[in-house]
Amino acid sequence: MASYRAVCPLDCPDTCGLRVEINRGRVTKVSGDPEHPYTRGFICAKMRHYPELLYSRERILTPLKRSGPKGSGLFTPISWAEALQTIAGRWQEIIDHYGPAAILPYSYAGVMGLLQRNAGHAFFHRLGAAELLRTICSPAAEAGWQQVLGQTWGTDPETVVDADLVIIWGMNPASTSIHFLSLVQQARQRGARLIVIDAYRTRTAAIADEVILVRPGSDAALALGMMQVLAAGDLVDRGFIAAHVGGYEELCTQVLPAYSPARAAALTGVPAATIIALARAYSCARAPFIRIGHGFSRHRQGGMAARLIASLPALVGAYGKHGGGALQNSGSGSAVKLDVLTRPDLRQRPVRAIKMVQLGRALTEALAPPVMGLYVYHSNPATVAPDQNRVLAGLRREDLFTMVHERFLTDTALYADLILPATFSLEQDDLYRSYGQYYLQRSPAILPPAGEAKSNWQTFCLLAQTLGFSEDIFRRSEAEMVDLLIREIPLEQAGREALAAGRPVKLKPAPGFATSTGKIELTAAAAGLPGCEAKDDAGLAERYPFYLLPAPAHFALNSNFGQVADLRDREGGPHMLLNPEDCQQKGLVEGALAAVYNQRGCCLLRVKMSKDVPAGIAVAPGVWWRQHSPGGGNINSVVGDELADLGGGSTFYDHRVAIRPL
Numbered sequence: 327m328a329s330y331r332a333v334c335p336l337d338c339p340d341t342c343g344l345r346v347e348i349n350r351g352r353v354t355k356v357s358g359d360p361e362h363p364y365t366r367g368f369i370c371a372k373m374r375h376y377p378e379l380l381y382s383r384e385r386i387l388t389p390l391k392r393s394g395p396k397g398s399g400l401f402t403p404i405s406w407a408e409a410l411q412t413i414a415g416r417w418q419e420i421i422d423h424y425g426p427a428a429i430l431p432y433s434y435a436g437v438m439g440l441l442q443r444n445a446g447h448a449f450f451h452r453l454g455a456a457e458l459l460r461t462i463c464s465p466a467a468e469a470g471w472q473q474v475l476g477q478t479w480g481t482d483p484e485t486v487v488d489a490d491l492v493i494i495w496g497m498n499p500a501s502t503s504i505h506f507l508s509l510v511q512q513a514r515q516r517g518a519r520l521i522v523i524d525a526y527r528t529r530t531a532a533i534a535d536e537v538i539l540v541r542p543g544s545d546a547a548l549a550l551g552m553m554q555v556l557a558a559g560d561l562v563d564r565g566f567i568a569a570h571v572g573g574y575e576e577l578c579t580q581v582l583p584a585y586s587p588a589r590a591a592a593l594t595g596v597p598a599a600t601i602i603a604l605a606r607a608y609s610c611a612r613a614p615f616i617r618i619g620h621g622f623s624r625h626r627q628g629g630m631a632a633r634l635i636a637s638l639p640a641l642v643g644a645y646g647k648h649g650g651g652a653l654q655n656s657g658s659g660s661a662v663k664l665d666v667l668t669r670p671d672l673r674q675r676p677v678r679a680i681k682m683v684q685l686g687r688a689l690t691e692a693l694a695p696p697v698m699g700l701y702v703y704h705s706n707p708a709t710v711a712p713d714q715n716r717v718l719a720g721l722r723r724e725d726l727f728t729m730v731h732e733r734f735l736t737d738t739a740l741y742a743d744l745i746l747p748a749t750f751s752l753e754q755d756d757l758y759r760s761y762g763q764y765y766l767q768r769s770p771a772i773l774p775p776a777g778e779a780k781s782n783w784q785t786f787c788l789l790a791q792t793l794g795f796s797e798d799i800f801r802r803s804e805a806e807m808v809d810l811l812i813r814e815i816p817l818e819q820a821g822r823e824a825l826a827a828g829r830p831v832k833l834k835p836a837p838g839f840a841t842s843t844g845k846i847e848l849t850a851a852a853a854g855l856p857g858c859e860a861k862d863d864a865g866l867a868e869r870y871p872f873y874l875l876p877a878p879a880h881f882a883l884n885s886n887f888g889q890v891a892d893l894r895d896r897e898g899g900p901h902m903l904l905n906p907e908d909c910q911q912k913g914l915v916e917g918a919l920a921a922v923y924n925q926r927g928c929c930l931l932r933v934k935m936s937k938d939v940p941a942g943i944a945v946a947p948g949v950w951w952r953q954h955s956p957g958g959g960n961i962n963s964v965v966g967d968e969l970a971d972l973g974g975g976s977t978f979y980d981h982r983v984a985i986r987p988l
Contacts, residue, residue: 331359331828333769334373335442335751336883337435337463339656339762340505342369343830346752346772353377353752353773362830364484364763365505372883375890380750380776382889385733387777390745396722399740406778409744410792416727416743417453417793420698426454427677429699432685434460436704436886437782439756439769440662441807445782446703447668452795456697457679459974462710464655466975467623470632471654473972474640474848476841479658481615481651483763487512488649491611493521495635496545497619500529501880503762506617513615521604523548524621525875526903526945527938538604539940541595542873543980545622548601549634551590554582555605556641562609563643570839571640573849609642613649621877625980629972640846645839655761658833662759662766663814667807669799683976684967686713689720701729703748703782708737709885710949712976714962715927731785734889737952747779754781755804757811757825765830766815768808783807870924870982872908872944876961879948888951900955901932903945904985909935913987919956922946924983927963930956944983 327349334342343362347355356376360367379385389409394400404412420428431450437443450457471480486492486509499507507530514520514535522534523545531537540548556562557578567574587598594601608614616639623632636652644650665671680688680697685707688697697720711717721728721741730742739745753775757768775781780788783804790800802810812825815833825831841847881897882888902922904914914920914933922929922944931946939945950960968977 327354330772331769332752332772333439333756333758333767334369335437335439335756335758335769336373336886337438338883339503339760340365341438341758341760341763341765341767342373342505343767344369344373348772351773353380362765363832364765364830366508368504370504371881371896372887372893375887375893378890379733379887380752382734384735384889385776386735386739386745386747387779388747389778390742392743396724396741399735401745406788409746410788412744413729413789414792417699420727424695424698427456428695428697429453429455429701430680430688430697431455431458432682432700432702432705432707433458434462434682434705435884436706437751437756439751439758440664440811441667441756441804442754442782443704444664444668445786446701448672448797448799449786449790449795451669451672452790452797453793454674454677457677459679459681461681461974462683462976464620464623464975465973466629466970467618467620467632467654469973469975470623470629470634471618471636473633474636475839475846477657477660478840479660479835480653480656481645482835483509483617483653485649485651486510486615486617487516489513489611489613489615490518490649491521491607491614492518493523493608493614493616494530494534495523495616495618496622497617498524498528498530498878499617500533502878506762519607521607526940526943528877529880531938538596538600541593542875542943543622543625543627544594546627546631546634547585547590547593548596549631549638550582550585551587551594551601552605552608552638553577553634553641554585554590555587555602556609557582559606559609561606562641566643566646567641570646570845572843572845572847574641577848608638611642611650613647614639614642614644615650616652618652618654621979623970624976624978626968626971626977628970628975628977633972637846637848640848645846653762656764657835658759658764658766659761661815661833662811664811666810666814672797681969681974682707683712683969683974685711686716686720686967689723689726690716698725699727699729701731702738702742703731706736706738706885708741709888709951709960710962712962712965712978713926713967714959714965731782733779736885746785747777749775749779749781753779754783755808757808764833764835766825766833767830768812768825768828770805770828866982870984871942872983872985873942874922874961874964874979874981874983875943875945876949876965876978877945877947882948885949885951888954894954897948898934899932900930900948900950900960901934901946903934903936903939903947905939905941905943906935906937908941909933912985914985915987919988921986921988922961922964922983923986924964924981926966927959928957929959929961929963930988931961944985
């Protein structure tokens with residue numbers, strides 16, 4: 327039996343170091359790497375099922391060509407040679423009639439390795455395809471952060487053990503970042519206080535010293551109420567502000583007077599006394615740490631909320647205190663020069679850009695040129711994209727040539743014209759960074775690809791050669807590309823050698839604040855705060871009285887692990903959490919299916935009563951495959967594709983529904 331280092335490839339801020347045990351060429355166990363400085367030897371329940379996925383009988387191991395209606399799941403095996411020639415031929419027809427911008431790539435975070443996640447960029451730049459704006463997750467939060475702090479990296483999460491007050495705002499790390507929560511527990515053992523701010527009582531709230539429930543969409547108003555208390559009571563760090571903050575006086579004179587604790591209480595549902603006490607506790611803390619989640623940013627006012635929460639540490643000088651500050655995203659991606667991989671220089675002319683959260687519109691509206699070719703890789707838009715009914719209508723188009731590179735017959739793969747078999751992370755080379763901590767790690771292939779599976783990089787190189795692309799990049803191996811990325815990282819020689827050998831290496835942020843002025847910029851607040859308050863159309867709220875929160879599942883990650891029956895059972899199947907009083911008023915019965923609907927569509931969810939959820943809110947954990955959803959539609963049937971205020975982000979958490987018993 328042999329043991330190898332590897333890295334979890336999934337869309338999680340922890341980016342765990344793994345130990346993979348192989349006996350006679352077969353993976354027998356996946357566990358945490360005890361030598362990884364951040365993840366320290368333990369992993370979530372999901373990744374322990376990785377061998378089950380690797381060796382699943384449902385895995386796609388050969389190219390497949392559709393032999394029945396779209397969505398039927400009827401396919402015939404073909405060779406790679408036939409598949410590549412078919413793709414090249416169909417794409418050439420599209421290019422001849424409509425131009426290359428009629429071809430759209432669609433990918434996101436099914437694999438987080440820097441090589442495999444970005445493997446298609448150079449190819450599609452060279453092809454001249456439409457550009458996909460990958461804004462489905464956290465761009466509003468990132469844009470809000472950048473308005474205040476520019477490209478400044480977030481506070482090192484490992485320093486949270488030295489905080490004396492931790493605020494987890496709009497995040498449930500008990501399900502989504504267990505290693506950060508472990509560090510928070512260490513801080514609590516040293517005397518720190520934990521406050522959780524969220525719209526309902528999550529698993530993380532269960533271990534908090536205090537839980538503050540905020541009305542969905544009103545997080546910006548809560549932050550402003552705290553700021554008003556801090557400024558009015560002179561509870562700020564004037565020395566830090568004078569040295570490192572711009573725009574504080576404008577904020578105080580032009581914005582904060584309108585957000586008294588009483589007004590903030592009316593907007594948020596948080597009592598004024600609680601807002602005052604929270605602000606005072608924050609100002610008195612020696613080193614307060616705020617972990618900023620992404621949930622509240624998936625809202626019409628999400629970018630503004632992130633911007634204001636990121637501003638709070640500047641007022642009390644927490645960004646200058648060890649153990650204090652805020653973390654929204656590590657920001658470490660800026661340390662890796664991806665242009666050597668993505669090759670934007672290969673784009674011969676400007677192309678149109680299509681927002682990934684509005685795929686349904688792109689596939690069904692009269693664009694010029696229309697989208698005639700769709701290439702999906704490490705994503706499952708039929709499950710995860712908003713406005714699901716429009717997405718499906720587009721995927722059903724007979725004139726749309728859809729290519730899917732996949733490992734299983736996902737909801738999206740069912741609509742493919744061609745499917746190419748994909749590798750797992752243990753079967754491909756890659757380099758990983760984290761968006762929740764500061765370690766880089768190489769993860770080489772430790773298994774041969776199963777069947778005829780090929781990685782993203784290998785597949786795009788084959789396509790490039792089939793289309794006659796002559797650029798040298800399309801003839802490089804995965805190992806060569808990873809080496810090239812490592813050479814571009816600013817590391818000392820010892821760190822570079824450790825990274826090349828597969829050991830985790832910690833990146834160090836540059837000192838100071840990476841803004842144009844070198845200061846934390848609150849100046850933009852002087853222009854006012856349009857859209858900082860949650861607003862609902864009165865008629866819409868009357869027709870659809872429940873505020874919908876499609877929260878992360880505990881035993882799944884987006885649509886990953888939907889193949890694993892044990893994890894589906896542990897999660898409890900497609901369900902929603904409702905306050906018992908709401909259930910009584912609507913005649914909803916524990917364990918029974920109910921219809922969740924609005925103007926966009928309908929899905930069926932099983933009712934679970936929970937006093938952890940305030941009245942008027944429906945919490946729907948998980949993005950369930952349509953194949954496993956009663957009625958064939960999941961929560962995205964009722965979620966729209968409107969955009970957030972900043973960054974072109976999604977608004978998954980900004981929709982209303984009605985609920986009725988079946």
